[in-house]
Amino acid sequence: MDAPKLSVTQLQAGYGDVQVLWDVTLDVKPGEMVCIVGSNGAGKTTLMRAISALVPVSAGRIAVDGADLTGATPARMVAAGVAHVPEGRRLFGAMSVRDNLLMGAYLRPDKAGIAEDLEKVYALFPRLAERQKQDAGTLSGGEQQMCAVGRGLMARPSLLMIDELSLGLAPRMVDLLADGLRRVNAEGVAVLLVEQDVMNALELADRAFVLDRGRVTLSGPAAALADDPAIREAYMGGLAG
Amino acid sequence: MIYLQVLANGLVLGGLYAAIAVGFSLVWGVLNVINLLHGSFIVLGSYVAFFAYAYFGIHPFLSAGIAGAALFALGYVVQAGLVNRVIAAPVLITLILTFGLDLILNNAMLLAFSADYRKVNLAHPLGSLELGPIFLPGDRVAAMVLAFLLTALLYRVLRDSRIGRAIIAVRMDREAAALMGVDVKRINAITFGLGAFMAGAAGALLSIIYPISPLNSSLFLGKAFVVCVLGGLGSVPGAMVGGVALGLIESFGAYWLGPEHAITLSFSILLVLLFVRPSGILGKRGYE
Numbered sequence: 001m002d003a004p005k006l007s008v009t010q011l012q013a014g015y016g017d018v019q020v021l022w023d024v025t026l027d028v029k030p031g032e033m034v035c036i037v038g039s040n041g042a043g044k045t046t047l048m049r050a051i052s053a054l055v056p057v058s059a060g061r062i063a064v065d066g067a068d069l070t071g072a073t074p075a076r077m078v079a080a081g082v083a084h085v086p087e088g089r090r091l092f093g094a095m096s097v098r099d100n101l102l103m104g105a106y107l108r109p110d111k112a113g114i115a116e117d118l119e120k121v122y123a124l125f126p127r128l129a130e131r132q133k134q135d136a137g138t139l140s141g142g143e144q145q146m147c148a149v150g151r152g153l154m155a156r157p158s159l160l161m162i163d164e165l166s167l168g169l170a171p172r173m174v175d176l177l178a179d180g181l182r183r184v185n186a187e188g189v190a191v192l193l194v195e196q197d198v199m200n201a202l203e204l205a206d207r208a209f210v211l212d213r214g215r216v217t218l219s220g221p222a223a224a225l226a227d228d229p230a231i232r233e234a235y236m237g238g239l240a241g
Numbered sequence: 242m243i244y245l246q247v248l249a250n251g252l253v254l255g256g257l258y259a260a261i262a263v264g265f266s267l268v269w270g271v272l273n274v275i276n277l278l279h280g281s282f283i284v285l286g287s288y289v290a291f292f293a294y295a296y297f298g299i300h301p302f303l304s305a306g307i308a309g310a311a312l313f314a315l316g317y318v319v320q321a322g323l324v325n326r327v328i329a330a331p332v333l334i335t336l337i338l339t340f341g342l343d344l345i346l347n348n349a350m351l352l353a354f355s356a357d358y359r360k361v362n363l364a365h366p367l368g369s370l371e372l373g374p375i376f377l378p379g380d381r382v383a384a385m386v387l388a389f390l391l392t393a394l395l396y397r398v399l400r401d402s403r404i405g406r407a408i409i410a411v412r413m414d415r416e417a418a419a420l421m422g423v424d425v426k427r428i429n430a431i432t433f434g435l436g437a438f439m440a441g442a443a444g445a446l447l448s449i450i451y452p453i454s455p456l457n458s459s460l461f462l463g464k465a466f467v468v469c470v471l472g473g474l475g476s477v478p479g480a481m482v483g484g485v486a487l488g489l490i491e492s493f494g495a496y497w498l499g500p501e502h503a504i505t506l507s508f509s510i511l512l513v514l515l516f517v518r519p520s521g522i523l524g525k526r527g528y529e
């Protein structure tokens with residue numbers, strides 16, 4: 001059996017004295033698309049930041065391809081093939097779109113491969129090609145998200161983590177992004193997705209985890225969760241989030 | 242015609258001021274650290290040049306590279322070993338740290354070199370240049386040209402090298418930079434080292450113009466500060482514009498009001514500018 005791409009075991013993490021994550025266990029298999037849903041403040045962002053080593057882990061284990069990377073540095077996580085598209089996109093606003101994408105490939109020595117991947121990202125999101133010389137800060141919200149996803153892909157990851165794909169974007173943009181993400185996933189890149197639009201997330205993903213106040217309360221195939229009455233009531237009933 | 246001379250003096254002075262300030266501006270802009278060691282770094286660079294000339298006969302134009310490299314190493318170690326520990330703390334904490342370190346470095350220089358003013362007396366000065374009605378001391382012009390070239394080099398490094406792009410990324414968003422795989426602490430240390438490199442090299446170039454003493458460090462620090470406020474923080478073009486502006490202000494101030502008022506004038510303009518245009522002449526926070 002393949003080792004999981006990512007496995008998080010009994011993870012505890014937080015900020016200073018405030019513990020946010022309690023015994024979180026979750027895994028992503030190679031090539032799989034997994035989503036994490038949960039209401040505001042549930043700890044979704046904290047979980048991704050802990051995986052990327054931006055937030056210290058107080059207990060538990062994080063492994064990539066079976067190798068223990070608990071307490072690693074963000075750079076080691078990138079080198080291990082985990083790219084993180086952060087909440088709020090966090091582009092380098094006064095840098096061009098192209099330079100932003102190239103920053104994604106910061107750790108890579110293979111010039112030819114980088115040039116190839118740049119073309120791939122432009123093919124995935126043609127709008128980025130049109131705007132490659134523009135400062136990233138001047139893009140529309142949807143284009144910025146494309147740039148952020150593209151920047152993540154430039155690391156040539158085997159796992160792409162995206163914190164809020166569609167938040168605040170026009171429906172047409174969300175479609176373009178979801179489409180792009182499907183294509184990336186179809187090429188074998190595993191995806192771990194945090195998404196406030198639960199319907200959209202469960203439609204995209206193979207499996208899902210529900211995070212509630214820092215604990216995983218439910219998990220299973222996305223299709224099954226989409227039919228779960230408790231989920232339907234909690235996240236799809238009203239505009240609950 | 243005399244105005245041409247005053248203008249030329251101001252430009253020469255301005256090129257040197259830009260080199261004094263650009264490293265200070267880089268460190269402030271990227272690390273958000275007001276490096277009060279900067280003036281002492283410049284003086285230390287001058288001493289490197291002084292002793293290199295006195296003992297080995299190495300011309301300060303050459304030892305600028307040595308002084309720069311030595312100061313880079315010192316700067317790197319100071320950041321990696323000390324400042325990085327408190328880099329996330331409020332700016333006042335890092336200010337106090339660099340203040341304390343400056344006291345140590347400056348007093349160490351007083352002990353080692355005494356407060357006596359020393360001077361590099363070149364065996365073969367370049368003489369003076371005559372451009373029509375304008376007279377310029379050749380060594381001063383050469384120092385200015387070299388200072389300008391070093392500043393331009395720093396600009397290229399920041400713009401076109403991989404490290405340079407990482408520095409700019411850290412400046413814009415250190416956490417996002419970390420997610421790209423940038424080792425932020427190392428980039429901090431390199432940035433601080435580059436700031437110290439520019440200080441050391443500028444100090445070496447200045448050694449043929451100004452008398453050398455640890456007592457001068459606050460003078461240089463003050464100029465770097467004024468240049469940053471004039472030109473805007475954290476960008477090489479900003480430091481150039483600010484440096485030339487200060488050079489011209491001092492030069493014309495000295496001509497109209499007398500040399501003793503040049504500094505008063507530049508600080509008065511600084512105060513006015515802080516009120517009316519706190520973002521500097523260029524008016525934006527440039528990123529290189």
Ligand SMILES: Nc1ncnc2c1ncn2[C@@H]1O[C@H](COP(=O)(O)OP(=O)(O)OP(=O)(O)O)[C@@H](O)[C@H]1O
Pocket residue numbers: 015018020038039040041042043044045046047087
């Ligand atoms: N930098 C921080 N310092 C202290 N507490 C924080 C910090 N960031 C988040 N928290 C707290 O941690 C908890 C989880 O926040 P987190 O951002 O991980 O939730 P989330 O599920 O991503 O929420 P959202 O849907 O709003 O993005 C919240 O209670 C939040 O207040």
Ligand SMILES: [Mg+2]
Pocket residue numbers: 044045046087163
């Ligand atoms: Mg979040």
